[in-house]
Amino acid sequence: MELEKRSIKNAEMRIEGDTTPKIRGYAAIFNTMSDDLGWFREIIHPGAFKKTINDGADVRSLFNHDPNFVIGRRKSATLMLKEDEHGLYTESIPNPDVSWAKDLTATIKRGDVDQMSFAFKTVKDDWRTENEEKIRDVFEVKLFDVSVVTYPAYIQTSAQVRAVLSEQGLELDSIAGILFRSKHGMQITKDDSEIINHSIEILRQFLAKSEPGNHSEGANDNKSQVRNIANLSRRLEIAESESKLHKLYF
16 A cells, blocks of 8 residues: 545635634545546545544644644644545644744635645555546545645656656656556556557667666766666566466456
8 A cells, every 4th residue: 555645626625713723624525536647537435534533543634744744633632533424524723832833824814725635545445447537436545644735636747757758758647557557456458568568668778778887977877777767667577467467367
């Protein structure tokens, strides 16, 4: 299980109270299709947070998922979580004696920051295809934090990285999608296999350019890049082998 972060569209957040302000809102909304997450969309189902809440997990309320900015915490009773028919409702009490918390409260009141997000690890999910699109239904998660966020947190990668890979004929979203689906036990398709083979051939061209014994300036950086490319190439080859084994036995 890997840590993931999501901001659900149409989530709600507001400040209530003047003497003791509280940040109230929904970090997640049930039964709502997410935006495009790169290679799939996602739906959070009712009950997904139930076990975390019932087990008394010490979840934090953070600003931008940064552990240096703790707004509230279940252990100190400054964060309340509950599921209702709408989604995951949160209520946190910022520390009135901390300057950044007071600044954040004022910023939220003015409407400059108005979104929430949550960090989690998936415990139970299911995959399906709908209108040629991969959909993940999430039924149970381990919740780590709920956060007030300046920008929504989706699966995303630097546009510069995408551009560099694209120049070499490698599509990051396609490769990442194959690795992600393979890790979650989904069968690799014929189109996936073609992308894997194409990517491996491109990466092998970079390995061929590596010359043993090159001690010129920058050689260490080149060696590191070669190792990274070799590792990615190996992961793609493993994914392709797993696909062949799946077809053989199933």
